Amino acid sequence: MSEEDKSEKTEQPTERKLRQAREKGDVPKSQEIPGWFILAAGLGIIAVLSPGLSRGMANSLSLFLANAHELSLAPVEAIDLATATALRIGAVVGFAFMALIVAAVLGNTVQQGLMFTPSKLEPKLSKLNPVEGVKRMFGPQGWVNFFKGIGKMGLVSVAIAVVLWPRRGELAALPGMELVGVLSLLRTDAILLMLAALAVYSLIAAGDFFFQRHEFMERNKMSRKEIRDEMKDTEGDPMVRAKLRQIRHERAQRRMMANVPNAAVVITNPTHYAVALEYEQGRTPAPICIAKGVDDVAFRIREIAEAHGIPIVEDPPLARALHATAELDGVIPVDHYTAVAKVIGYVMSIAKGGGRKRKER
Secondary structure, three states, X not given: OOHHHHHHOOEOOOHHHHHHHHHOOOOOOOXXXXXXXXXXXXXXXXXXXXXXXXXXXXXXXXXXXXXXXXXXXXXXXXXXHHHHHHHHHHHHHHHHHHHHHHHHHHHHHHHHOOOOOHXXXXXOHHHHOHHHXXXXXXXXXXXXXHHHHHHHHHHXXXXXXXXXXXXXXXXXXXXXXXXXXXXXXXXXXXXXXXXXXXXXXXXXXXXXXXXXXXXXXXXXXXXXXXXXXXXXXHHOOHHHHHHHHHHHHHHHHXXXXXXXXXXXXXXXXXXXXXXXXXXXXXXXXXXXXXXXEEOHHHHHHXXXXXXXXXXXXXXXXXXXXXXXXXXXXXXOOHHHHHHHHHHHHHHHHHHHHOOOOEXXX
């Protein structure tokens, strides 16, 4: 990616962009988090298993050394002894190995959840290109990883030295101690060392996690053009949406105007508002708003009403109230029943008497 392209990508990635990146296996991932979990699992294994294991090893070794002259070196006995020893060691090592595997899996899962990306399993010949491999090793990212590794090792080494230096006298006395005491001291020192390393590694893992997340967000930043293109893909072109809204509005207006001839009365402002109400005694439970509008639409409603002989009643407060509260093709609000009933009653009386169709209030 050129510097010019990078300079254009100033917007934070959208949810769709992040989802697409995840589908490709691109997620913020720190390799230090699984390392922290593995180190913590190792500390737990030593703290939990080492007491019984050290006592068992001490007893076995003491018995072995005390009775070494009685051991048979015949092939069958030697194989049996080696097998029994291997099984005991294998059980402990196998349990520890499985615990470390679980810790490594957990370290990845807590960062990105469970995910399966088949595209990552596809063979790519570019990965076999030695030139590209050298570029990755000695490129900017390779140097960053190199110095990060050096810094990490240095910090952990300092933490270990801080723990071991005050205990150098005890370590120097190890050759003169009994086997049980040696194993106990080594267990204590190992736990202290791992605690110190874990404390330092916690800071390293946390820092790397936030760094990797920052790099991920920077890597997936979008330009304004990309955001506009995404909006077009997901919601359609804005111009097309506006045109569709206009078409739907025009169709709704035509349907509404086609219903005006069915009105029982049109209530006006007299010029700015017009509301056409349909009502037929015994068929409609209450007056229904079948058309309403302001200014040009109101003029068109009055024009159609006059052409079809629909009574027009000028009642500005009622016209404004009905326009604001009545829904198209819905029954008028209960609050206006009384006022509308008076208007319809007046219209029906005029119709029976054959009088004028327009009333001003």
